[in-house]
Amino acid sequence: MLIAKKIIDLQNFLKNKRAHHSLGFVPTMGDLHEGHLSLVKRSKKENIFTAVSIFVNPKQFDCKEDFKKYKRNESKDIEKLRKENVDLVFLPSAQEIYPKGFQTSVEVGGLTKNLCGTFRPGHFKGVAAIVLKLFNLVQPDKAYFGLKDVQQVKVVEQMVKDLNLPIHVIPCPIVREQNGLALSSRNSRLSSEEYFRATKIFFSLRVCADLLKSRRNLSLKFVREYFRNHLELQGRDKVEYFEAVDPETLVFLKKLKPPILFAAAVWIGKTRLIDNVLVLKPHHVYGG
């Protein structure tokens, strides 16, 4: 496994690989868990070469404190990727990615206006810039993204379509704990009590989806209140948003008619977690 910290090393390695082989790419911010590794495994299965990047992208953090707190776990990450037989890890410094004088931004329009976009100003601009830059550097055939960050997947898909990038974006299912909690690098910040409260996020999303089966004319107001009441029960946690959106366009739905994507962001104490559940038909609920 080659570990490239410099763009020049990355490009030298990839120069000979690209011509005749399929290249899969998994961009990450590190502190890898089974969610990340599921993308790596999928890429390994579908490509001859797999490249993974680890870069905590300062431009996508709307809060400096969150950027500072973001866990770095380089040596453990490398160990995990070695076990997966990854071919290349790109581990650049911020200086390497954003050298002095860097001044380009990338903005995807409508899709970034609601859900996380409303509450994290500039977040998706930062995501689009880094993903486009990494795509240019790696030039993969396929790029793998997790549906936990469903809005991110849509934004990347839109950018790829609008700019005619020759890359297939592959959305991958959410990996969860047995209790349903979506794996996230931020979960390690939770105390054991907070961890227990965090498991209510998926549980409540599932209940909302199940209510569609059992109740006719279920209103959005009702499910929104259910979700908020359940999560904010003890006054320590806060629902940032809970929405029912069209799974393709992420536009807010006025009526609860499948297909529906229930998406939520919840502050469990000082940790912000996101999750979503897709309902294709009233009896057909996906956790990822």
Ligand code: AMP
């Ligand atoms: P991050 O390191 O948080 O930027 O995530 C890197 C990639 O891993 C993104 O495409 C995420 O959507 C994906 N990912 C993170 N957590 C999960 C999960 N629980 N299941 C599936 N994919 C995930």
